[in-house]
Amino acid sequence: MLDIKWIRDDPAALDRARARRGLPPVADRIVRLDTERREVQTRLQELQAARNTASKEIGAAMKAGDKDRAEALKAQVAQAKDEIQAAEERERALAADLLGELETQPNIPDDDVPDGRDEADNVEIRKVGDPRRFDFQVRDHVALGEGLGGMDFETAARLSGSRFVVLKGALARMERALAQFMLDLHTGEHGYTEVVPPYLVRDDAAYGTGQLPKFSEDLFRTTNDFWLIPTAEMPLTNLVRDSILEAADLPLRFTADTPCFRSEAGAAGKDTRGMIRQHQFRKVEMVSLVQPEQSAAELQRMLGCAETVLQRLDLPYRVVMLCSGDMGASARKTYDIEVWLPGQDRYREISSCSNCGDFQARRMAARYRPEPEARHTAFLHSLNGSGLAVGRTLIAILENYQDADGGVAVPAALQPYMGGLQRLAPAGG
Template sequence: MHDIRAIRENPAAFDAALTRRSGVAPMSAEILALDEGRRAKILAAETAQAEINKLSKPERSIIEALKSDEEKKELFKANSEKVRSLKTGVQILTNEAKELDKRLRDLLLTIPNLPLDDVPTGADENDNVEIRRWGTPRDFDFTPVEHFEIAGVKPGMDFETAAKLSGSRFVLLRGGVARLHRALAQFMLDLHTTEHGLTETITPVLVKDEAMYGTNQLPKFAEDSYQTTNGWWLIPTSEVTLTNTAAGEILDEAALPVRMTAHTQCFRSEAGSAGKDTSGMLRQHQFEKVEMVSITTPETSLEEHERMTHCAQAVLERLGLPYRTVVLCTGDMGFGARKTHDIEVWLPGQNTYREISSVSVCGDFQARRMNARYRPAGGGKPDFVHTLNGSGLAVGRCLIAVLENGQQADGSVLMPEALVPWLGGKTRLTAEGVLA
């Protein structure tokens, strides 16, 4: 959520930054109109309350100037009538101020974060800027196929049974493919906890409204998530639960940065994506991710963004999977981000790079929504923390990349050497779908 004081102080800068996002019109005039109306109501209520206080307890000199008890009675009677009238007015003004405050907050909750100055301006993914490329895509002596077409994968990747159980965009994994999927998640967690300094965390996958508001899934993106009949939300990613651990807290600066990772089931309705990536398991309603979240001071958040990007890239480098890293332009960036690095892994079956991780710095945007602050070491007023999140990585997409890059002409798949210890020494998935 945005700082209303910053909008008051420089509405033109707010509008200029906001309009860099594709399709977002200037909004400062509407925001400030609500803010000024709210403040005017509050001021009028405070002025009336001061008059009530004055009438309820007249100055001694006024009382002493009255010559008789009758005059004093008349004064208190008149004052009492004025107080009753003013109290009614104060209540009306207070209610109107609360209504304007709600309208202002509801509006602010729907406005995306402002991009940093160095984020490229653009309309969509075609305007993203590549900043790094690692690894060389393998030269195949046969035509590589997509993951679900590999002979050794077919026995362990069952879309038909999943559709019978749950409908489209679900998959049932078996045998060697299921073991490989589990091994990838364990490999990522072990790398992040033992070498990258993240604290492994097990979180709920059901959360309350407040948590979804805190990480900006609500109110704007309600249709992209699933809600239970008793009001819980299924998390779209553990960014929601990990980041909200700081909600309502005042952390000591000495405790920052807080760096966490979690492996969870994730759930997305994929509203508005009909007909997109429907083949295979690239885009599913239920999937698994190893998420990274950092909570930092404002001064260190950009450095932390680079560090988290390297943590995600390290997973792919250990697995020998070629990738490229891009900076998302303003028109392709997520709602809560100020800057995002997308890491795209090479998928030979599609002959293209596909996103496998988004690492974003959000500034104090989420912290304001969830009232997450820290106490500066040198003293002073608590300030809002900065939050960051990123996939480290999407497990299903990493599975796809391992299968497609390791596929052989006979339908088997060679395993990345780094992953072998997590596979009990197995080095390949046979054409029959067995780890050997």
């Protein structure tokens, strides 16, 4: 959520930021609501003060035997009571309207974020590794997975419908191995604390990270009003909700391997084949909570942690900075890592690392004390990143490590997690 004082002081800055995201101006309406609310609050304070003064004077008038004055004061108090009630109702309505505007505003893009409308305007930062050249007809992950006897979309469709998969045997083990490999790397070398969070959360957790109220259609909701997490970012970031931390305890870095659930609203017709875009998938998430002056460097650090996973697996990839129109609403700066998929002959997103600044912290009331025992507190900065999307990493291994007969070599870094297995042989091979 944005700071209303910042909007009040520089409304044009809000509209400029919205324009960078391709959104229409809204600052005038927000300022009008804020101004009227503050005027009503001032009037309310005046009415309450006048009522209190009159109430005290009633007793004095009665004591002095001035019944006429006492009756006049009583009428004044009654009128003030009606006016106070009307003012309170108006203030509540204005506050609700103002909050409704503020909680749907996206974050302000950093100055160095490139302007643009969509992914076509994203800027490539670097490429790492050279895509492998094949001397045979390349298969995609669906053909490879089914040929290995470990990827079953037909059964999954009978169980749950489209955008689900059943993994079996060596592929099920590889997915588990990948998650363990990523967690060991992030906890053992990158300083993250492993967490097993709830997979169901309440409204305030979804609100805190910015999914509610604007993006509820992207989530799955249970009949008893829980939300299935679309990413572990949601519970991990909310670990500090309604907290005041000490500067000495920062940064906090958390990681988790969880299932993720997304309705994929608006994705009709996109990536309908295979495991690229599913309703349920597995992801290792990284979350950092830091002091404001640390967040820019922390984003680069987090990006490096995610890249290390791909480097250890020897998978070619590229890093792009998202343009202003392609960033998520909570982010002020985002890097995507895109892995090379031979089966699609292009790079596809496998990680997204974002600095959210104090946007989520304001929604969560997550603060810290800059100095020990200080009365003054400030909002934390929060960051999140995939480290990595496990299913897409599995896809990348299948397609990049495939052999001519449909077998798949196991990356050296993953072999200890696969019981020393060096190759997945095609079914019947």
